[in-house]
Amino acid sequence: MSDIAISVRNVSKExxxxxxxxxxxxxxxxxxxxxxLGRNATGNVAPHAFHALNDVSxxxxxxxxxxxxxxxxxxxxxxxxxxxxxxxxxxGEVDLYGRVTSLLEVGTGFHAELTGRENVYLNAAxxxxxxxxxxxxxxxxxxxxxxxxxxxTPVKRYSSGMYVRLAFSVAAHLxxxxxxxxxxxxxxxxAFQKKCLGKMDEVRRDGRTVILVSHxxxxxxxxxxxAILLRQGNVVGDGRPQQIIEQYMSEAFSSNETSLADxxxxxxxxxxxxxxxxxxxxxxxxxxxxxxxxxxxxxxxxHCHVRTxxxxxxxxxxxxxxxxxxxxxxxDLVDRKPLDLAGSGxxxxxxxxxxxxxxxxFLHAAxxxxxxxxxxxxxxxxxxxxxxxxxxxGRIYPHDGWxxxxxxxxxSWRMERTS
Amino acid sequence: xxxxxxxxxxxxxxPVVIAGQTNRRPSxxxxxxxGMFHLDLRSVWQYRELLVFLVxxxxxxxxxxxxxxxxWAVFQPLISMLLFTAIFSYLxxxxxxxxxxxxxxxxxxxxxxxxxxxxxxxxxxxVGESHLISKVYFPRLIIPLAAASAPAVDLLCALxxxxxxxxxxxxxxxxxxxxxxxxxxxxxxxxxxVSLWFSALHVKFRDVGHIIPFFVQFxxxxxxxxxxxxxxxxxxRALYSLNPVVGVVxxxxxxxxxxxxxxxxxxxxxxxxxxxxxxxxxxxxKRVERTFADVI
Numbered sequence: 001m002s003d004i005a006i007s008v009r010n011v012s013k014e015x016x017x018x019x020x021x022x023x024x025x026x027x028x029x030x031x032x033x034x035x036x037l038g039r040n041a042t043g044n045v046a047p048h049a050f051h052a053l054n055d056v057s058x059x060x061x062x063x064x065x066x067x068x069x070x071x072x073x074x075x076x077x078x079x080x081x082x083x084x085x086x087x088x089x090x091x092g093e094v095d096l097y098g099r100v101t102s103l104l105e106v107g108t109g110f111h112a113e114l115t116g117r118e119n120v121y122l123n124a125a126x127x128x129x130x131x132x133x134x135x136x137x138x139x140x141x142x143x144x145x146x147x148x149x150x151x152x153t154p155v156k157r158y159s160s161g162m163y164v165r166l167a168f169s170v171a172a173h174l175x176x177x178x179x180x181x182x183x184x185x186x187x188x189x190x191a192f193q194k195k196c197l198g199k200m201d202e203v204r205r206d207g208r209t210v211i212l213v214s215h216x217x218x219x220x221x222x223x224x225x226x227a228i229l230l231r232q233g234n235v236v237g238d239g240r241p242q243q244i245i246e247q248y249m250s251e252a253f254s255s256n257e258t259s260l261a262d263x264x265x266x267x268x269x270x271x272x273x274x275x276x277x278x279x280x281x282x283x284x285x286x287x288x289x290x291x292x293x294x295x296x297x298x299x300x301x302x303h304c305h306v307r308t309x310x311x312x313x314x315x316x317x318x319x320x321x322x323x324x325x326x327x328x329x330x331x332d333l334v335d336r337k338p339l340d341l342a343g344s345g346x347x348x349x350x351x352x353x354x355x356x357x358x359x360x361x362f363l364h365a366a367x368x369x370x371x372x373x374x375x376x377x378x379x380x381x382x383x384x385x386x387x388x389x390x391x392x393x394g395r396i397y398p399h400d401g402w403x404x405x406x407x408x409x410x411x412s413w414r415m416e417r418t419s
Numbered sequence: 420x421x422x423x424x425x426x427x428x429x430x431x432x433x434p435v436v437i438a439g440q441t442n443r444r445p446s447x448x449x450x451x452x453x454g455m456f457h458l459d460l461r462s463v464w465q466y467r468e469l470l471v472f473l474v475x476x477x478x479x480x481x482x483x484x485x486x487x488x489x490x491w492a493v494f495q496p497l498i499s500m501l502l503f504t505a506i507f508s509y510l511x512x513x514x515x516x517x518x519x520x521x522x523x524x525x526x527x528x529x530x531x532x533x534x535x536x537x538x539x540x541x542x543x544x545x546v547g548e549s550h551l552i553s554k555v556y557f558p559r560l561i562i563p564l565a566a567a568s569a570p571a572v573d574l575l576c577a578l579x580x581x582x583x584x585x586x587x588x589x590x591x592x593x594x595x596x597x598x599x600x601x602x603x604x605x606x607x608x609x610x611x612x613v614s615l616w617f618s619a620l621h622v623k624f625r626d627v628g629h630i631i632p633f634f635v636q637f638x639x640x641x642x643x644x645x646x647x648x649x650x651x652x653x654x655x656r657a658l659y660s661l662n663p664v665v666g667v668v669x670x671x672x673x674x675x676x677x678x679x680x681x682x683x684x685x686x687x688x689x690x691x692x693x694x695x696x697x698x699x700x701x702x703x704x705k706r707v708e709r710t711f712a713d714v715i
Contacts, residue, residue: 085556087712095445108554113480125469
């Protein structure tokens with residue numbers, strides 16, 4: 001059997017939230033004076049502790065790729081910071097077996113005034129690489145980043161894409177035995193991302209141990225062999241990624257979770273937001289689950305938090321299944337007339353024959369125009385679909401093995417004999 | 420072909436995780452730190468290359484896009500020297516212990532500029548590098564260490580200028596020049612000792628950032644940079660010598676200019692204070708280091 005690479009035992013982290021937000025010398029002196037005078041410092045609430053992590057334990061074996069998922073504030077970043085030795089645990093122990101590199105950010109310590117070459121050395125040294133190793137791998141790093149021509153130019157003259165590519169390239173060539181990564185995959189353009197994922201896969205196939213924290217569930221599903229779900233500082237799930245992602249999703253939609261309007265894990269300008277998403281039938285009665293082939297209305301409620309008319313917007317829904325987009329509905333795709341949003345209201349998407357087959361779907365929602373994204377919420381709603389007779393032929397799918405696979409497409413056929 | 424069969428092949432097999440005991444020693448152990456003297460200076464040594472890179476970065480960035488570049492390291496003390504000679508020697512008629520005043524001032528400015536630079540840059544270094552502290556691990560001591568060492572490069576440049584100056588005034592150093600490095604080390608330690616306290620306090624109390632400029636100004640007048648120690652009344656000498664810069668400046672003048680040797684009463688308190696401040700600074704630094712990422 002393989003050896004343990006990372007052992008986390010009963011790790012807790014508490015932050016003392018000071019009642020006074022700014023701990024300045026003046027506060028201290030004032031406080032000390034008041035205490036000396038025997039007067040209680042008025043207006044001070046006793047500081048209270050906040051538990052970012054609660055008795056977290058798990059082991060990671062050598063060569064395992066572990067994904068850590070959870071909502072914002074679940075303790076993912078704190079756990080990562082403890083594993084990376086940036087902050088200390090309040091209690092508990094962690095043992096790491098092997099050379100560790102942690103990437104909480106690409107390009108940490110890059111200095112705008114220095115050239116690409118100088119930054120490679122500086123950044124790699126910061127991440128724990130020795131100079132001889134940097135010398136040895138330098139050409140490889142530069143080649144991978146594709147910035148050969150500009151390597152002796154100060155990085156302040158780089159495009160942001162080049163900057164990120166060079167930074168990631170250093171990270172990709174660190175050669176650690178244990179790699180701890182935080183969402184760094186979501187950088188660069190499509191082609192470079194593909195390259196990075198390839199590199200991650202290579203790292204995995206080389207038998208390195210990887211801990212990956214990500215919001216990108218498809219990446220977790222495809223790269224990891226195991227996933228851990230954190231909720232309010234506790235490990236609430238540990239197992240196969242598919243199963244843990246399911247658990248995460250169902251938690252996201254359980255009734256006691258915050259409503260869509262109150263969710264903070266979204267990319268938003270805070271001015272115009274998606275409030276809620278509901279599913280209706282053609283008579284505008286609520287439906288859940290929906291049925292394949294039937295008329296479905298997806299109602300997206302919006303609310304403007306400012307007194308402006310948002311001109312020429314589009315409302316978009318991405319329907320996902322198994323962590324992949326199945327289809328996209330967007331107001332500007334089907335209609336050229338401008339959509340102006342103000343106050344609050346809703347947009348109804350009418351799908352006359354629901355082409356989705358039975359299963360669970362998750363909807364991402366966006367309100368944006370070509371310039372700015374006003375609001376973008378992933379996993380904004382869950383849609384349950386039951387298999388229905390889409391084609392009206394009494395047959396649902398050709399074979400049981402096709403249950404829940406693909407989409408329905410209107411089609412017809414004609415046979416013609418040519419000889 | 421059935422889709423389920425296709426997928427069954429591509430799903431990676433999950434290895435069974437058994438929390439077995441290993442006989443290997445962990446390469447990294449993370450524990451809540453306790454106690455005062457968990458210094459772990461070995462890890463600082465492991466990251467010595469990073470220290471060199473950071474010193475090099477600071478120096479490089481400082482003189483980049485400056486027309487005369489590192490020439491500033493020479494010009495600054497040279498201009499100060501001319502200014503001081505005009506004001507303190509020509510106008511104020513301050514004595515200079517028998518040495519030509521320009522040389523006297525320059526020899527004092529060498530260590531003083533270094534200590535002042537090192538203190539002000541290193542004292543605010545941790546907050547200045549807060550993005551590093553919250554994103555990557557390396558021994559935090561490296562940061563103030565590098566910031567305090569970078570001005571040593573300036574010191575070396577300025578030192579070169581000392582040669583033509585001494586030739587001009589027809590002075591040659593004696594055997595004492597061999598002891599010169601010792602005083603450089605004391606200067607470095609003095610700057611570090613003060614900066615360790617400042618930088619660690621600065622993380623929590625941003626007031627320190629405002630205090631440092633005043634402190635440095637005050638410190639200069641409390642040190643024999645523009646005037647000789649002989650100006651200080653005898654009865655105050657012992658107290659005066661508690662300022663580590665006194666010993667350092669005297670040492671520089673003695674080893675470079677062959678001025679009369681500083682008395683043991685001047686040097687010894689300086690060294691003791693420096694060591695005391697330095698050791699307590701390191702201990703304090705290591706004690707609060709663990710919370711840097713949380714409060715910065």
